[in-house]
Amino acid sequence: MTEKHHTAHHGKKKAEADKEWEPKIVGFLCNWCSYAGADLCGVSRFQYPTNIRLVRVMCSTRVSPHIVLEVFEAGADGILIGGCHLNDCHYMTGNYHTEKRVNLMKRLLREAGVDEGRLRLEWVSASEGEKFSKVVTEFTEEIQKLGPSKIHTDDMMKAKVAAADDASETFRLKALVGKEFNLLSKGNAYGDKLDPEKLSGIIDVATEEEFERALILELARIRPISVKQLGMVMEVPTDRILRHIVLLRQNSMIAMEHPEGFTPLYKTIEIGGEQ
């Protein structure tokens, strides 16, 4: 919002630069519904802005948080995920899992300080050509309003999105979100269905913790860093940071380095073999 106001009131130079800027939007569409909807949109000649670039996947459920977050890291201003309407998935339950995954992506984007409006999930059926053009037009306008993504230019945000990406790949979050739909619809091994709000709360806590740990590792990878510094940069209480550090040290993911005076510094242990 503030950036938009700048554009409106400040110098000509900035206005020109903004005019030149064109949002870069990537869309992941499932083969059976939304890609076909985009095809019908073309056949019906419904027009939409040229900014979006579409990638076809067999099912929207294929789009993992890692893919979305890495594409954000690579400089996308917005990402659209298109799937079949709920209950209409070609693969029966795929889009239900998509919904859960997108919730996680949005949680992580919030953690990383990225406007979650940059990610949009839409159900578009093969018969909804006009809807597709409306969705793309609206989304492009929305991204236009949000302005260029700062992930590329802001080092802290870059580190945060990288941390969000790492967090999305942790066993804990993947297993929780992977099981989320079945836990709610079919129940656990004992047949008990979980309360959606309770499970959502559990995932919220897990997301926050995993994100913070991933961010500690991300920051301590750049240079050795103290708990106090981490607390300041991350705006997280130091006792919380310390608890994360204890756990990360137990898992041999972070090491104490060159204690200067009384303040220990921590550095991320790079694991061989992992990219």
Add this chain to the structure above:
Amino acid sequence: MPENTSTEKEKPRIGVFICHCGSNIGGFVDVKAVTEYASTLPDVAYAADNLYTCAEDGLNNIKDSIKEHNLDRVIVSSCTPRTHAPLFQRTCEAAGVNKYMFTFVNIREHCSWVHMKEKEKATQKAKDLVRMGVARARFLEPQEETKVDVTPTALVVGGGVSGMTAALSLANMGFPVHLVEKDEELGGFVKNLHGLMMTTKSANETIKPLIDKVNAHKNITQHLNSHVASVEGFIGNYDISIGGDGAEAKEVKVGTIIVATGAVPLVPEGLFGYKEHPNVITSTEFEELCNKKELPKLKSVAFIQCVGARGQKVSYCSRVCCNVAIKSAINIAENRDNMLGVTEEKAAETGEVVEEPAAEKKAEEEGSDRRRRRRGRGRGDEDEAGEEAAPSSGVEVTVFNRDVMSYGVEHELEFNKAREKRVKFVRYLPDNLPKVSVKDGKLEVGYFHETLKMERTMPVDLVILSTPLVAQPDAATLSQLLKVPLGQDGFFQEAHVKLRPVDFATDGVYVCGTCRGPADISEAVSQAAAAASRASIPLANGFVQAEALTSIVDETKCTGCGTCVETCPYSALRKNEEGITEVIVAACKGCGCCGATCPEGAITMTHYTDQQLLAEAKAALEEV
């Protein structure tokens, strides 16, 4: 064979073919500029534009270029893969390039047709899309499609009309069929009925030839008093365990499965005085009473339609009840086969009661006779001979309905016939239901007369409640065993409501009859024949070819947590003896759910790897 000498380690050699599609693309995108740009992209060995790439010379251009430039992967940049990918893939294969080394870039539906007023930007977008295609193509790998043998035997679950028809169709094609019926005899729901629509034959007479044929067929093995106890495997290779009452489970191997488990009528607990008065019965109970010749003495009968249906206990219209009620109403009015048990003595006893409506009837029949004659004149006189005035049973029949759904030609004629027989059709609204009550030991129906705008009551001897067909109570069990879905109303749900009405989304399992939703006999028979025909395709082929879009498990990374097994909608993943997940290639549909789920990152989706998807998506963001 052409010299497809490149190996994975060699640098890729990509050919890019960009289509003008006449002016469909060429009119809105500078195709020459895109082609020129494509030739500058990494690993592109050849780039060309065609007026129509899908035309003979376009396809020949692809084949010739593959040989001339030793291409190992091909990109066609034109319309949509949903229609044209198979054509170009065949062309590639004909020239020795694996079909999975082909990439489609859509610059028509997704570009020229949706950006018709911005040629410059559309051209830039087309360039970007081609660059994305090239980025993807560089990471492609050839794939082998696996052929899986099929056991040429079928399983049919349910021995009603649908199941017997399906089993006979398959047996007549020469395939052995296991027919599982939970009852002690064949015939399903229909065997308990008395009369059927549109035929004067009784229900038993109608289905007897079908049962006889099933009994006599050497290819059909019947399993009566039995149920499907467990299902393992996938299309072509199912291991089925058939359990019986107290008997030891029988193991059979089948290639395809047809579900024909039928439906049951809703029991209208608490509706319209059901169970409170013995003469308030369901239409199914009415059929049973007819069979047993145990109908009470009748002067006046009321049918109440849509009992529990259309928003009461179930949401849907049960499709058959209107026509069943019309059939029964006509039968009562005609006293068919003396179903009312009216002997001459009895008729004499009740003479005075009979007389009045009979007189009315006569006048009416004369009227309708005249009408028929008028209609008949053009068609000759032969109609007349058979149309003796129907004997009047003297029973007043009223059908309380919301709307009469006598769809189609035959049912509409039956409806007209019922009206000619002086069956009364009284409409009620859902917010003002008829009320069944007992006064002085006599049943009566109170209703709101729409025309007179007033409450009326009518004494009746019998109230017949038309209740909808509902799903079998054990449908959920079978749906879980077979991993096929049930819809909201508990009926089995087909793969596509319009285009695949007898397939399940899971390959190798098919559905027909009332287990998919209410249907009459002729509809069930059509569906059964269709399901048998669909189920015979893999059996006749002897193999199924699975698209090489599957998941691959990295055994060194898999920890056997089982999250993927839970999420797979096709049970295409299972744990082996070591507790590690393995993929059943023939069952996998390649949706990628497990790939995105695997907490250990141990699952790769062939042809849609992270690497390929990320390369394609990130190429969109490159500054040019």
